[in-house]
Amino acid sequence: QVQLQESGPGLVKPSQTLSLTCTVSGGSISSGGYYWTWIRQHPGKGLEWIGYIYYSGSTYFRPSLKSRVAMSVDTSKNQFSLKLSSVSAADTAVYYCAREGTAMTTPGAFDIWGQGTLVTVSS
Amino acid sequence: EIVLTQSPGTLSLSPGERATLSCRASQSVSSSYLAWYQQKPGQAPRLLIYGASSRATGIPDRFSGSGSGTDFTLTISRLEPEDFAVYYCQQYGGSPPTFGGGTKVEIK
Numbered sequence: 001q002v003q004l005q006e007s008g009p010g011l012v013k014p015s016q017t018l019s020l021t022c023t024v025s026g027g028s029i030s031s032g033g034y035y036w037t038w039i040r041q042h043p044g045k046g047l048e049w050i051g052y053i054y055y056s057g058s059t060y061f062r063p064s065l066k067s068r069v070a071m072s073v074d075t076s077k078n079q080f081s082l083k084l085s086s087v088s089a090a091d092t093a094v095y096y097c098a099r100e101g102t103a104m105t106t107p108g109a110f111d112i113w114g115q116g117t118l119v120t121v122s123s
Numbered sequence: 124e125i126v127l128t129q130s131p132g133t134l135s136l137s138p139g140e141r142a143t144l145s146c147r148a149s150q151s152v153s154s155s156y157l158a159w160y161q162q163k164p165g166q167a168p169r170l171l172i173y174g175a176s177s178r179a180t181g182i183p184d185r186f187s188g189s190g191s192g193t194d195f196t197l198t199i200s201r202l203e204p205e206d207f208a209v210y211y212c213q214q215y216g217g218s219p220p221t222f223g224g225g226t227k228v229e230i231k
Binding site: 046047048049051060062063096098100101106107108109110111113114115116 | 124155156158160166167168169170173174177179180211213214215216218219220221222223224225
């Protein structure tokens with residue numbers, strides 16, 4: 001079955017860029033029409049959707065983060081990535097990659113999640 | 124953006140009891156785009172319900188979802204020990220997708 005795994009630095013300095021990669025296994029990132037998504041969870045808090053990327057490269061981001069977010073996809077490696085620039089302590093969170101289902105499966109819902117990775121912003 | 128308000132914040136119940144969790148939206152949400160998740164400490168959320176009332180693959184039938192418009196409910200008919208966790212609702216009827224603040228179901 002499809003599995004997701006996040007990877008990247010666990011510590012980022014303020015004002016720098018947070019970079020994470022999600023590796024998809026057990027299925028192709030290019031098939032099925034899924035949206036590949038990043039979601040974060042601040043310590044002890046709720047969930048915040050960051051944005052998604054389609055295998056073609058089209059993206060949609062949370063308006064409040066749009067100026068600092070970039071996403072990319074590498075279909076040859078079956079990976080997609082997140083970059084968040086100019087980070088501050090407020091960006092400290094567990095970052096999850098997730099798959100958003102299609103109209104034929106679980107429309108609008110996130111049916112597969114990575115285990116999450118904690119990113120701390122600190123000098 | 125659509126704000127989802129979950130209540131109660133904490134629900135203290137015993138195994139075998141019925142749990143009723145509420146999710147209220149600041150504006151109407153298409154039923155096709157209301158989901159519920161379960162999250163245990165140190166784990167990623169797990170999809171339970173999508174489309175307001177459809178169970179995700181492998182989810183036991185003690186979990187059920189209902190509602191429409193601005194009011195949605197997740198019901199756990201008889202709590203099992205493994206059901207004590209935090210539950211989140213999520214909508215994608217409006218952009219961006221948003222989550223509720225969560226309801227913690229704890230052992231009484």
